[in-house]
Every structure is written in C-alpha cells, then in structure tokens.
Amino acid sequence: xxxxxxxxxxxxxxxxxxxxxxxxxxxxxxxxxxxxxxxxxxxxxxxxxxxxxxxxxxxxxxxxxxxxxxxxxxxxxxxxxxxxxxxxxxxxxxxxxxxxxxxxxxxxxxxxxxxxxxxxxxxxxxxxxxxxxxxxxxxxxxxxxxxxxxxxxxxxxxxxxxxxxxxxxxxxxxxxxxxxxxxxxxxxxxxxxxxxxxxxxxxxxxxxxxxxxxxxxxxxxxxxxxxxxxxxxxxxxxxxxxxxxxxxxxxxxxxxxxxxxxxxxxxxxxxxxxxxxxxxxxxxxxxxxxxxxxxxxxxxxxxxxxxxxxxxxxxxxxxxxxxxxxxxxxxxxxxxxxxxxxxxxxxxxxxxxxxxxxxxxxxxxxxxxxxxxxxxxxxxxxxxxxxx
Amino acid sequence: xxxxxxxxxxxxxxxxxxxxxxxxxxxxxxxxxxxxxxxxxxxxxxxxxxxxxxxxxxxxxxxxxxxxxxxxxxxxxxxxxxxxxxxxxxxxxxxxxxxxxxxxxxxxxxxxxxxxxxxxxxxxxxxxxxxxxxxxxxxxxxxxxxxxxxxxxxxxxxxxxxxxxxxxxxxxxxxxxxxxxxxxxxxxxxxxxxxxxxxxxxxxxxxxxxxxxxxxxxxxxxxxxxxxxxxxxxxxxxxxxxxxxxxxxxxxxxxxxxxxxxxxxxxxxxxxxxxxxxxxxxxxxxxxxxxxxxxxxxxxxxxxxxxxxxxxxxxxxxxxxxxxxxxxxxxxxxxxxxxxxxxxxxxxxxxxxxxxxxxxxxxxxxxxxxxxxxxxxxxx
Numbered sequence: 116x117x118x119x120x121x122x123x124x125x126x127x128x129x130x131x132x133x134x135x136x137x138x139x140x141x142x143x144x145x146x147x148x149x150x151x152x153x154x155x156x157x158x159x160x161x162x163x164x165x166x167x168x169x170x171x172x173x174x175x176x177x178x179x180x181x182x183x184x185x186x187x188x189x190x191x192x193x194x195x196x197x198x199x200x201x202x203x204x205x206x207x208x209x210x211x212x213x214x215x216x217x218x219x220x221x222x223x224x225x226x227x228x229x230x231x232x233x234x235x236x237x238x239x240x241x242x243x244x245x246x247x248x249x250x251x252x253x254x255x256x257x258x259x260x261x262x263x264x265x266x267x268x269x270x271x272x273x274x275x276x277x278x279x280x281x282x283x284x285x286x287x288x289x290x291x292x293x294x295x296x297x298x299x300x301x302x303x304x305x306x307x308x309x310x311x312x313x314x315x316x317x318x319x320x321x322x323x324x325x326x327x328x329x330x331x332x333x334x335x336x337x338x339x340x341x342x343x344x345x346x347x348x349x350x351x352x353x354x355x356x357x358x359x360x361x362x363x364x365x366x367x368x369x370x371x372x373x374x375x376x377x378x379x380x381x382x383x384x385x386x387x388x389x390x391x392x393x394x395x396x397x398x399x400x401x402x403x404x405x406x407x408x409x410x411x412x413x414x415x416x417x418x419x420x421x422x423x424x425x426x427x428x429x430x431x432x433x434x435x436x437x438x439x440x441x442x443x444x445x446x447x448x449x450x451x452x453x454x455x456x457x458x459x460x461x462x463x464x465x466x467x468x469x470x471x472x473x474x475x476x477x478x479x480x481x482x483x484x485x486x487x488x489x490x491x492x493x494x495x496x497x498x499x500x501x502x503x
Numbered sequence: 504x505x506x507x508x509x510x511x512x513x514x515x516x517x518x519x520x521x522x523x524x525x526x527x528x529x530x531x532x533x534x535x536x537x538x539x540x541x542x543x544x545x546x547x548x549x550x551x552x553x554x555x556x557x558x559x560x561x562x563x564x565x566x567x568x569x570x571x572x573x574x575x576x577x578x579x580x581x582x583x584x585x586x587x588x589x590x591x592x593x594x595x596x597x598x599x600x601x602x603x604x605x606x607x608x609x610x611x612x613x614x615x616x617x618x619x620x621x622x623x624x625x626x627x628x629x630x631x632x633x634x635x636x637x638x639x640x641x642x643x644x645x646x647x648x649x650x651x652x653x654x655x656x657x658x659x660x661x662x663x664x665x666x667x668x669x670x671x672x673x674x675x676x677x678x679x680x681x682x683x684x685x686x687x688x689x690x691x692x693x694x695x696x697x698x699x700x701x702x703x704x705x706x707x708x709x710x711x712x713x714x715x716x717x718x719x720x721x722x723x724x725x726x727x728x729x730x731x732x733x734x735x736x737x738x739x740x741x742x743x744x745x746x747x748x749x750x751x752x753x754x755x756x757x758x759x760x761x762x763x764x765x766x767x768x769x770x771x772x773x774x775x776x777x778x779x780x781x782x783x784x785x786x787x788x789x790x791x792x793x794x795x796x797x798x799x800x801x802x803x804x805x806x807x808x809x810x811x812x813x814x815x816x817x818x819x820x821x822x823x824x825x826x827x828x829x830x831x832x833x834x835x836x837x838x839x840x841x842x843x844x845x846x847x848x849x850x851x852x853x854x855x856x857x858x859x860x861x862x863x864x865x866x867x868x869x870x871x872x873x874x875x876x877x878x879x880x881x882x883x
Binding site for chain 1: 519527531538660661663748751756766771774775
C-alpha cells in the first residue's frame with residue numbers, strides 16, 4: 116500500500132527553512148547546468164546554421180579552414196562550369212568565389228586594446244542567392260565596382276561605424292556601409308561582406324579563399340565531391356557546407372560542454388550532500404512517525420518510496436527554481452574567438468525546452484540520490500525503539 | 504579554550520553530517536579556486552611582456568605578412584637595439600588531437616630576444632647549425648615522448664605538405680606565461696622550402712629605453728605608412744593583452760559561476776548548522792541551567808561552524824593548489840602557467856570566514872538567547 120503524497124507535502128512544509136535552503140541549493144546547480152549548456156548550445160547552433168545542406172564549400176586540398184585556403188581564378192572558373200552546380204532563375208550558375216580575411220577592429224566603447232579579429236568576406240554576385248537564409252534588414256546590397264560593404268547585425272552591435280551610411284576603415288581604405296543583414300542567427304552575422312573583386316587588390320591579390328556553390332542535386336553531394344576531387348586540373352577538397360561549419364564548432368563546443376560537465380558535477384555533489392543531510396535530519400526527527408506508519412502495516416518498501424519521493428519533490432522544486440533562474444539568459448548575445456577559424460563570433464545563449472527538461476531530470480536525479488540512504492534508514496527503522 | 508573538547512564532541516556526534524558538510528565546503532572552494540585561476544592566468548598572460556620589446560605586425564590584419572626586407576630598416580631606427588622575426592605555421596601533428604603551436608623563427612636573434620626561452624648551450628648551437636632542426640618545449644616531451652635527435656613530421660595547413668624537423672633542442676620557459684609546448688623551427692628553412700617569398704609574420708624589436716616605446720613605435724609605423732605593407736607597432740604587453748581579449752567574456756562567465764558556487768555552499772552549510780542547533784535545543788537549555796554563560800554557548804556554536812568551514816577550506820584550497828601543481832595542468836596549452844595564486848587562496852579563506860559567520864551566526868545567537876524554562880518544558 117502506498118503512503119499518500121499529501122503526507123510528504125505536509126512534512127516538507129513542517130520545516131520550511133531547511134527545505135527552502137536545500138531546494139535553492141539544487142536550483143543553483145540546475146541554473147549553472149542549464150546556463151553553461153545553453154552557451155555551448157548557442158555556439159554550436161550559430162555555426163550549424165551557417166552552412167546549408169544544399170551547398171558545397173570548396174577549399175584548397177589540405178586546408179582546414181577558409182583562412183588557410185587559396186583558390187586561383189582558373190580553379191574558380193572550372194568549378195563554376197561544373198555540371199554539379201545548380202543554375203539560378205537567371206540562367207547563371209549559383210556559385211560564389213570568396214575572399215576571406217581577418218581584420219582587427221576595436222570593439223565599441225571598450226579600450227583600444229580590446230581588439231577582435233573580424234571576418235571580411237568578399238562574395239560573388241550570386242552569394243545572396245546561394246545562401247538562402249540571408250535577409251537585408253536595412254539599406255540595399257553593395258553595388259558592383261564600388262567600395263561598399265554590408266555588415267551582419269551581430270557584428271554591427273559590437274563595433275562602431277557600422278550603421279548604414281557610416282564609413283569603416285580597413286585594408287588601408289574607407290568603405291561605406293550600405294546595408295545590414297541577418298542570417299538566421301548564424302556566424303555570418305558576425306562578418307563584413309563586400310564584393311570579392313573589390314577586396315582582392317587590397318588584401319591578398321589574385322586569389323580566392325573558397326568557392327561556395329548550390330548543389331544541383333543536394334542528395335548527390337558525394338558524387339559531386341568525387342568528381343571534383345578527382346578532376347586532374349584541381350587540387351581541392353569539397354565539403355558539404357553545413358558539415359564544414361558544424362565541424363568548426365567542434366573544438367570549442369566540446370571544451371564548453373566538458374567544462375559544463377565538470378563544473379556542474381562538482382556542484383551537484385555539493386547539492387546532493389546537502390540533500391542527504393536534510394533527509395537524514397528529517398528521518399531522525401520523524402522516528403516515532405515512521406514507526407507508527409510501519410505499525411499501521413505500511414510495507415517498509417512504501418516507507419522507502421515515500422521518503423524517496425519526498426526528496427525528489429524537494430529537488431524538483433529546486434529544479435523549477437533553477438529553470439526560472441536560467442530562463443532570462445536565453446537570447447543574451449555574447450562573443451568569443453572561435454579558435455578553429457581564429458575569428459570572433461557572436462552568438463546567443465540558447466535555452467531549449469530539451470535543456471529545461473534535462474535540468475529538471477538532473478534535479479530529480481540529485482534528489483533521488485540524496486534521498487536514498489536516508490530513505491533506506493527510514494524503511495529499516497526498528498519499530499519498538501523508535502516508538503519508545 | 505577549555506570547551507574545545509565539547510565542540511569536538513558536538514562535531515563528532517553526527518559524523519556523517521560533519522563529514523558531508525566539510526566535504527561540500529572543500530569541493531566548493533576547490534571549484535572556486537579553479538575558476539578564479541582561469542581568470543588570473545588569463546590576466547597574467549595579458550600582463551606578460553617585457554617593457555623593452557615592441558611587436559610590429561601588418562596593420563591590415565594578423566594573417567598578412569610583412570616583407571623580410573623590413574628587418575634592416577627596423578635596425579636603423581634610432582633606439583632599436585635588436586630585431587627578430589617569426590611566422591605562425593599552423594600545422595597539424597598526427598591525428599591533431601593535441602594541438603600545439605609551431606613558429607618559424609630567426610634562430611640566433613629570436614633566442615637572443617627571448618632570454619626567457621632557456622635552451623642548453625650545446626642544443627642551442629646544434630639548432631643554429633642544422634637547417635631542418637627544431638626546438639621543442641619541455642611539455643611536448645611529456646605529451647608525445649619525443650627525444651633529441653628524433654624526426655617529427657608536421658602537416659602544413661597554411662603551407663601545404665609534410666614538413667619534417669629534427670628535434671635538436673628542448674627549451675624550458677623561465678616565465679610561466681610563455682607556453683612550454685611550442686615547436687620552433689628555422690625561418691631560413693621555411694623561406695627556402697616556400698621558394699623564398701621573403702616574408703615574416705611579425706617583427707619583435709628590442710628598444711633601449713621603455714620610456715621611448717611610444718615614440719619608437721610611431722617612428723616605425725610612420726616609416727612604413729605609405730609602403731606596400733603598413734605596420735602596427737605596440738608594446739609586447741599590448742600585443743598579448745589584445746590576444747587575451749579575444750576570449751570575450753570568459754572572466755565574467757567564470758565569475759558568475761564562482762558566485763553561484765559560493766552561494767550554493769552557503770546554503771548547504773547554513774542548513775546543516777541550523778539542523779544541528781535545532782536538535783540540540785534541550786541540551787543547550789541544560790547547559791545553561793548548570794551554569795554555562797550565554798557568551799560561552801555563542802562561542803561554542805561559532806567554533807563548531809568555524810571547524811567545518813575552515814577545515815573544508817583548507818582541504819579544498821590546498822587540494823586545488825597541489826593538484827594543479829602536481830599535474831602541471833595548462834588546459835592543453837591554452838592556459839600556460841596555470842597556478843593558484845596566493846591572492847586566490849586568501850580570497851578563498853575569506854569566503855570560508857564569511858561562510859562560518861553566515862552559517863553560525865543565527866544558530867549561535869539563538870543558542871545564546873534561548874529561554875531555559877520554555878526549552879526544557881517542550882516534550883521531544
């Protein structure tokens with residue numbers, strides 16, 4: 116026979132301070148757990164969204180990032196003429212040979228030493244069509260042949276001189292900002308875009324760093340990859356764009372997750388110890404009560420279960436507190452250098468429903484763990500002694 | 504204090520509770536020390552740099568090189584005593600599971616520029632003699648088991664192909680902020696293999712007087728302003744500091760988590776102390792009846808809290824200090840010189856004191872003010 120839940124609820128309310136302290140402790144652990152994973156999650160999501168399944172990214176063979184790659188004009192032309200490249204509505208190939216460099220920019224408001232490496236991407240005309248999640252939110256795209264740039268909205272937030280109509284100085288000349296764009300929260304939003312032909316002479320000369328193109332048939336990626344990589348005229352690696360950018364988040368994403376795991380597990384031990392103390396005290400203080408329950412004929416198993424539930428209940432309250440503490444960080448924009456590309460990327464903390472459920476489950480586990488031995492003691496309490 | 508044995512007896516009464524609470528304090532302060540050390544290590548790297556060294560790199564951005572011909576022009580700048588240069592290589596070794604930095608450096612001038620990179624004299628000479636030789640940091644010996652005379656092959660990502668170097672020297676940094684896991688090889692070999700493009704990633708310049716740093720930096724930058732590659736020159740410290748800012752808000756993040764940890768442990772200890780006090784209401788009343796003063800009882804409770812908080816702190820903080828020292832931890836090269844500072848230890852001890860006050864005060868005051876008659880009348 117089960118002991119009714121109301122018994123636990125009332126017992127918990129008998130010692131409000133102790134319960135609140137324990138729950139709050141668990142809540143803090145859950146908040147840190149959710150917060151750190153939301154950070155890792157947001158970072159990964161930003162890079163995952165950068166690439167598209169439908170696109171391929173071509174780099175020089177052996178290059179592990181756009182920065183270390185180099186593609187000459189001849190290679191770019193061969194790629195553009197490939198049958199694996201989709202054709203746009205205007206009959207032209209949907210391909211964008213791109214210049215990719217990093218420039219140092221001082222952050223808004225900060226001291227002069229606070230410099231970030233910002234990506235400057237010189238795009239082909241078709242880039243706005245090759246990448247489907249782009250949207251210009253202010254101004255109009257740069258015109259060919261002009262020293263004009265378009266900046267990502269997340270980039271614009273953090274650096275001065277990025278409003279439409281303002282001037283940005285880099286690569287030894289001034290560039291007029293003519294528009295701002297969003298890209299579905301992806302890493303592109305941390306970049307400065309302009310025409311590739313404009314950037315070539317001021318940066319690295321007659322060379323592109325990468326070529327992105329829309330696949331004619333996204334399902335036939337492997338076939339396109341094989342065809343291009345075995346082409347005698349080319350020394351390139353072909354990556355699926357989505358996968359390439361997702362891989363760029365691997366190193367830092369892993370570090371963040373390991374850090375989250377290490378920190379929260381140490382904190383969890385502390386919280387579990389707190390729960391153990393609380394539950395032992397509860398069992399000790401309610402000795403006669405438990406003896407009465409056992410005398411009334413409740414099975415020791417029911418007593419065990421009842422105390423486990425009580426502990427889990429306290430923990431769940433803590434879990435809810437943790438969720439409430441962690442929710443406000445959702446959407447907060449932060450930035451860090453992605454060491455895989457050496458550029459600074461801004462991204463938002465991402466608290467997902469799954470993460471919240473994980474936090475709640477984590478709380479329940481802590482509660483159950485903390486409650487087990489005290490509950491065990493309660494179930495095995497010698498009735499006569501306890502009643503005396 | 505003559506009641507010490509009574510306090511110890513009280514602590515020993517709920518051995519499990521005392522143990523768990525002390526262990527919680529220890530773990531929390533261990534975590535606090537670790538998080539804070541991340542912050543202090545980053546700050547130390549940002550602070551590192553000789554006041555007499557300037558760094559000149561391409562004003563357009565870190566990925567752009569400077570002509571090798573600048574070396575002679577830099578030497579001619581008044582106040583400049585020595586010039587050296589280096590290039591980032593960015594290769595991968597094996598499965599690339601353990602990343603480490605490789606640099607092409609001008610051998611003689613670089614080691615002369617950085618006396619902090621200490622190499623035995625005979626190994627230094629071997630490095631100067633042999634073109635395809637390399638110096639490796641002491642840590643790489645531990646990580647990969649490399650030894651003197653061994654050939655090491657690195658795959659270039661920026662500069663394609665397999666590059667094989669012979670390890671001719673093992674260096675030990677005398678300053679903790681210098682990475683002990685770099686591979687340094689010769690810039691002339693680098694140039695030769697690439698077909699002599701004549702480039703340097705950046706220049707390091709030693710000046711005669713730190714007070715002239717700003718003036719000399721300006722002279723250098725003015726000189727190259729209208730050439731094909733303009734320079735950006737600043738002190739080495741400013742160069743390192745700008746690298747440290749690339750981490751973004753790491754310090755804020757670590758600080759926030761540290762605060763949450765400290766707060767969580769406060770809850771746990773306060774709870775434990777209050778539970779103990781509550782269980783002992785009768786006892787305290789009896790002690791009072793037989794003549795214990797209010798002040799003595801207050802002191803006893805505080806002492807008990809102190810026992811838990813300070814023991815835990817000693818274990819947690821000492822453990823952090825010893826663990827990181829013993830394992831020579833440096834976060835895979837990202838945090839060179841990771842060491843729990845004295846300041847962190849003091850701060851941790853202060854937190855322990857705060858913990859003692861916050862968890863002991865309420866029960867202690869309650870014990871001191873307990874009305875004897877009422878407490879004894881209550882039936883347990």
